[in-house]
Amino acid sequence: MGKIANKAKKLRLSAAKFLKIVPERQKKIENAGAGDVKPLRDYKPNALAAELHPQVQYVKITDVRQLAPDVKLIRLSPDKDKNCFRLAPFAPGQCVSVEVVIEGVSHERPYSVSSSPLEGYYEIIVKREPEGLVSGFIHDNWSVGTEARVSGPFGEFSYNPLRDARHVIGVAGGIGITPMRSMIKAIRDGFSDHTLTLLYGVRTEEDIVLRDELDEAAGTPGISVVYVLSGDRSRNDLPDTAESPDRKDGFEHGFIDAELIRKYAPENEPYSVFAAGPDAMYRFLDGELPKLSLRKKFIRFDFRGEPADPEKYSEYQAAREEQGCAQNPGIFRITVRQGGNIFAAECPHNVTIMKALEYAGMIIPSRCRSGECGYCHTRVISGKYFTAPDRDGRRKADTIYNYVHPCVTFPLSDMEIELGGGTRGSGK
Numbered sequence: 001m002g003k004i005a006n007k008a009k010k011l012r013l014s015a016a017k018f019l020k021i022v023p024e025r026q027k028k029i030e031n032a033g034a035g036d037v038k039p040l041r042d043y044k045p046n047a048l049a050a051e052l053h054p055q056v057q058y059v060k061i062t063d064v065r066q067l068a069p070d071v072k073l074i075r076l077s078p079d080k081d082k083n084c085f086r087l088a089p090f091a092p093g094q095c096v097s098v099e100v101v102i103e104g105v106s107h108e109r110p111y112s113v114s115s116s117p118l119e120g121y122y123e124i125i126v127k128r129e130p131e132g133l134v135s136g137f138i139h140d141n142w143s144v145g146t147e148a149r150v151s152g153p154f155g156e157f158s159y160n161p162l163r164d165a166r167h168v169i170g171v172a173g174g175i176g177i178t179p180m181r182s183m184i185k186a187i188r189d190g191f192s193d194h195t196l197t198l199l200y201g202v203r204t205e206e207d208i209v210l211r212d213e214l215d216e217a218a219g220t221p222g223i224s225v226v227y228v229l230s231g232d233r234s235r236n237d238l239p240d241t242a243e244s245p246d247r248k249d250g251f252e253h254g255f256i257d258a259e260l261i262r263k264y265a266p267e268n269e270p271y272s273v274f275a276a277g278p279d280a281m282y283r284f285l286d287g288e289l290p291k292l293s294l295r296k297k298f299i300r301f302d303f304r305g306e307p308a309d310p311e312k313y314s315e316y317q318a319a320r321e322e323q324g325c326a327q328n329p330g331i332f333r334i335t336v337r338q339g340g341n342i343f344a345a346e347c348p349h350n351v352t353i354m355k356a357l358e359y360a361g362m363i364i365p366s367r368c369r370s371g372e373c374g375y376c377h378t379r380v381i382s383g384k385y386f387t388a389p390d391r392d393g394r395r396k397a398d399t400i401y402n403y404v405h406p407c408v409t410f411p412l413s414d415m416e417i418e419l420g421g422g423t424r425g426s427g428k
């Protein structure tokens with residue numbers, strides 16, 4: 001009784017009241033009708049979790065700005081008509097997955113959030129890609145008032161004081177300026193406590209977007225911006241004279257390489273490199289960044305996006321030969337089991353399994369579409385395949401037990417797969 005009295009005292013209850021807690025709770029459980037049970041989502045912790053990590057958020061377009069002939073800045077605000085009063089918080093550099101429905105088929109694509117976490121809306125920058133189904137649809141159909149659905153924010157491409165150096169060299173190529181803009185705004189607004197030197201690479205001066213904003217930000221303590229004009233040439237291929245017509249005052253020239261990064265890096269303090277841009281820039285940096293001898297954790301890449309063509313990987317042909325698929329690249333049949341249903345789709349050898357299934361009208365869970373988040377984690381029942389090695393974010397157990405990420409996987413033969421058979425989020 002002494003122990004019970006002590007516990008009751010701690011809870012500021014009388015011992016008699018304390019002893020009644022369990023029997024009373026039991027009685028309530030026994031007497032409760034189905035109608036007395038609150039839905040799980042109404043319990044405070046669940047409601048908070050849903051607010052912080054929503055699967056879906058309803059938004060309305062409240063502003064569209066044409067930044068360049070093929071680039072638009074689009075503001076997504078909470079759609080109060082759909083009971084969305086506040087958007088989930090995000091860390092600068094994170095993405096949301098945007099859903100569009102084209103001819104009855106749902107397609108999702110990740111877009112980095114470009115606004116400040118303190119602005120109350122998400123801004124995304126959409127470049128019309130030459131064969132971009134979703135980017136083209138957004139450019140042609142979204143205007144102020146359009147309603148849309150986006151996922152909760154996700155991704156690891158954001159500053160973390162426990163992992164990253166306090167000074168960040170941001171390397172942005174083209175549209176990769178999007179997450180950097182969010183980081184700049186976050187520093188300006190006092191949300192983020194790090195400094196940033198942005199090396200913003202474009203082909204010509206005319207390709208710089210948001211220049212006024214960036215020039216203004218460059219006056220903020222802790223932020224500097226350097227424009228780098230490549231003209232599609234590396235620094236070594238440029239004439240090394242200040243008088244050359246290829247050189248403009250106030251700009252750096254050529255590709256952003258290790259030498260240029262070193263030039264702007266702090267001399268006596270550690271720094272992180274955050275890179276966001278097109279695939280060609282990532283591949284170039286894969287060769288350059290090792291020259292800086294940085295610790296691995298100080299190099300951060302944004303999502304690499306979907307792999308375009310498996311043939312560009314030197315490992316592809318070897319994988320085909322190793323798996324006995326050297327002949328007859330062509331169109332393969334993908335049989336899909338989902339729940340109790342079976343579907344089938346055709347998949348050309350150079351199209352990812354995810355894209356082929358989407359074109360066939362199936363809804364495949366996706367977020368990053370870069371092999372990293374694990375959201376599309378899928379079990380292979382039979383068949384041979386090739387996963388893009390620079391986007392293979394599977395855990396070792398996944399490779400042993402034959403799980404793949406269809407967003408970065410190409411068939412090497414007919415295949416049978418099981419969607420939704422594993423847990424989501426298996427990636428790194």
Ligand code: FES
Pocket residue numbers: 365366367368369370371372373374375376377405406407408427
């Ligand atoms: S969608 Fe992220 S791993 Fe496939």
